Amino acid sequence: MTRLEQMLGESPYVAYLYGYPHKTAYRPFTPALSLESVWAEERRDALFLYFHVPFCEMRCGFCNLFTAAGPKQDVVDGYLAALEREARRVKDALGPAGFARMAVGGGTPTLLDVAGLHRVFDLAALLGADAPAIPVSVEVSPETVDVEKLRALRARGTDRVSMGIQSFIEAEVASVKRPQQTAQVLAALDLIRSVDFPTLNLDLIYGMEGQTVESFLYSLREALRFRPEELYLYPLYVRPLTFLGKKARAWDDLRLSLYRAGRDFLRAEGYTQVSMRMFRASHAPDAGGPVYRCQEDGMVGLGCGARSYTGQVHYSSEYAVGSREVRSIISAYSARTTESFGEVGYGFRLDGDERRRRYMLLSLLADGVDPVAYRERFCSEVLEDFPELVELEAHGLARRDGAALRLTEAGVERSDLIGPWLHSERVHALSREYSWR
Numbered sequence: 001m002t003r004l005e006q007m008l009g010e011s012p013y014v015a016y017l018y019g020y021p022h023k024t025a026y027r028p029f030t031p032a033l034s035l036e037s038v039w040a041e042e043r044r045d046a047l048f049l050y051f052h053v054p055f056c057e058m059r060c061g062f063c064n065l066f067t068a069a070g071p072k073q074d075v076v077d078g079y080l081a082a083l084e085r086e087a088r089r090v091k092d093a094l095g096p097a098g099f100a101r102m103a104v105g106g107g108t109p110t111l112l113d114v115a116g117l118h119r120v121f122d123l124a125a126l127l128g129a130d131a132p133a134i135p136v137s138v139e140v141s142p143e144t145v146d147v148e149k150l151r152a153l154r155a156r157g158t159d160r161v162s163m164g165i166q167s168f169i170e171a172e173v174a175s176v177k178r179p180q181q182t183a184q185v186l187a188a189l190d191l192i193r194s195v196d197f198p199t200l201n202l203d204l205i206y207g208m209e210g211q212t213v214e215s216f217l218y219s220l221r222e223a224l225r226f227r228p229e230e231l232y233l234y235p236l237y238v239r240p241l242t243f244l245g246k247k248a249r250a251w252d253d254l255r256l257s258l259y260r261a262g263r264d265f266l267r268a269e270g271y272t273q274v275s276m277r278m279f280r281a282s283h284a285p286d287a288g289g290p291v292y293r294c295q296e297d298g299m300v301g302l303g304c305g306a307r308s309y310t311g312q313v314h315y316s317s318e319y320a321v322g323s324r325e326v327r328s329i330i331s332a333y334s335a336r337t338t339e340s341f342g343e344v345g346y347g348f349r350l351d352g353d354e355r356r357r358r359y360m361l362l363s364l365l366a367d368g369v370d371p372v373a374y375r376e377r378f379c380s381e382v383l384e385d386f387p388e389l390v391e392l393e394a395h396g397l398a399r400r401d402g403a404a405l406r407l408t409e410a411g412v413e414r415s416d417l418i419g420p421w422l423h424s425e426r427v428h429a430l431s432r433e434y435s436w437r
Contacts, residue, residue: 004391007417013235013255016277017365017419019307020358021427023319024434025348032343035093038313042298046100049129051083051120052303053106054330057143066305066319067107068326076112078334079304080119086302087123089341099129100297103137107305110144114152121156123302131157137201138162142180142188150195160199160230161192167204167211168222175209176236189226198285199229206258207236213254213261220265229284232277233262235416259413275366276415296359296377304333311355315347325437354424356385361422364389364398365415368406392418 007014015022055071068075104120112120124131137160138153145163153161165185167173173180192200202223206216223231235255263273271279299309307316317333320326350358356378363369369389374382382405383389389405392398397411397418411418423431 002391004388004395004421007421008395008414012414012417013237014417014420016234016237016416017361019309019314020361020419021314021348021354021423022431023307023316025427025430026314026316026319026346027348027430028346029315029344032345033313033315035090035342035344038310038315038344039093039298041312042310044094044097044298046297047097048297048299049099049102049124049127050299050301050306051102051104051109051123052301052306053104053109053112053120054079054304054326055106055111056108057111057141066317066321066326066329068323068330071111075330075334076116079330080112080116082334082336083120083303084123085336085338086341087126089338090300090302091127093342094127094300097128097300099124099127099134099300101135101137102129102131103139105137105139107139108141108144109138110140110149114148117149117152118156127300133157135159137199139164140188140192142185145188145191147191147195150192150197154195154197159197160201161197162201162203162230162232163188163192164203165219165223167208167215168219169211169215172208172211172215172219176205193226200226201230201232202226202228203232203234204262205234205236206262207255211254211258213258216258216262217265220262224269227281227283229281231266231271231279231281233259233266233279234277235259256413263413273412276412304330312350313344313347314350315344318346320437322437354426356380357422357424360386360389361419364405364407364422365419368401368404370404372403386422388422 052066054067055076056067056069071079102124109117109120121131134157136156136158138158139162140150141163142165150161166176166178166180168182168185170180170182189200204216204219204223220231259276263279266279267273270282272282274280298311299307301308301316304317305319307314318329320329356374359374359377360369360382363374369382371382374380378385389398392407392411393400393405396408397414398405398407407415407418
């Protein structure tokens with residue numbers, strides 16, 4: 001039995017691959033690298049700019065993001081001051097740069113007050129990002145949005161807001177330790193729509209305790225009342241050190257049937273499935289702006305928890321889930337000097353094999369792998385470099401569509417298995433050795 005066959009006999013929910021490699025494969029660089037050397041050979045005309053705001057009003061029971069709940073104002077102010085020092089040092093290292101996309105995430109960026117939000121956008125302008133001219137996405141929550149914040153975001157060029165609803169049924173969100181009131185969610189959605197953002201994205205979760213196909217479809221119908229341009233459907237994952245991770249329960253009961261019911265419902269309502277998680281409405285606007293290709297163009301991440309990507313080095317701050325460790329990392333970040341932000345001390349070096357694997361993986365899980373584009377980029381053949389891809393075809397998980405190799409419907413619903421299956425042995429080993437804290 002091959003490793004893929006073994007995995008196919010187990011849970012289809014292994015890990016969500018939104019970047020490769022995962023942060024659990026990052027390690028300290030000894031000695032630290034200089035910021036200038038990391039970016040020396042990189043194109044800088046179509047970068048992704050990301051700001052991380054590591055604060056939330058509460059911590060959900062499933063959350064393993066780098067965030068601290070309920071920070072005092074002096075902690076927020078200290079963090080924003082450090083963010084400015086980092087932005088100025090990054091600007092010096094990058095020199096003239098062009099940005100194709102921008103996002104502000106967390107945490108919950110709208111935990112910041114209006115002045116704090118403007119401060120983040122001022123730093124984007126300092127770095128050379130023309131926010132009104134490029135797609136800009138900001139994460140918000142029902143508990144932290146108000147009309148002044150939303151108007152400020154829209155005035156600074158935000159054209160997409162993303163809100164994690166998880167469910168419109170209070171008992172379901174309570175089961176994942178999220179004290180959310182549906183009336184507050186509905187009021188927040190009305191408010192967002194009144195400010196006229198071109199794209200509204202809503203996140204929902206399936207697999208929560210007590211959830212059924214009928215209740216999941218109810219939440220989807222409630223979401224469609226607001227005609228969201230995008231919907232993301234996330235399977236519930238239970239991570240170490242989270243509230244749910246400490247409960248002795250198997251969570252794989254209904255996830256696959258819930259996913260299929262949600263997928264079929266959204267397709268019937270005119271939504272196009274872009275990936276396992278993402279669905280886009282027919283009335284969604286074109287993204288517009290400069291072209292950004294995540295497999296090829298770099299990402300500049302600022303703030304605790306933000307990742308930065310160059311062709312050969314991925315780097316970030318250290319990672320934690322436990323509240324004490326998170327607060328300690330935020331405190332250390334806030335105390336850093338401008339000079340210290342010129343050092344890259346934690347991350348992952350991608351050799352030629354890992355760069356090819358990253359390109360193949362991200363392509364496969366998105367639009368498919370184009371052998372011609374792969375050959376032009378790496379001067380080799382994708383099926384020679386990764387002969388295991390043929391096994392996907394043998395199991396009906398991928399097929400040749402013209403020249404490209406694309407996931408089938410069965411492959412798409414097993415994206416969270418296929419991604420980890422294709423990790424390199426080096427990344428597997430590092431992730432296994434990672435000590436959660």
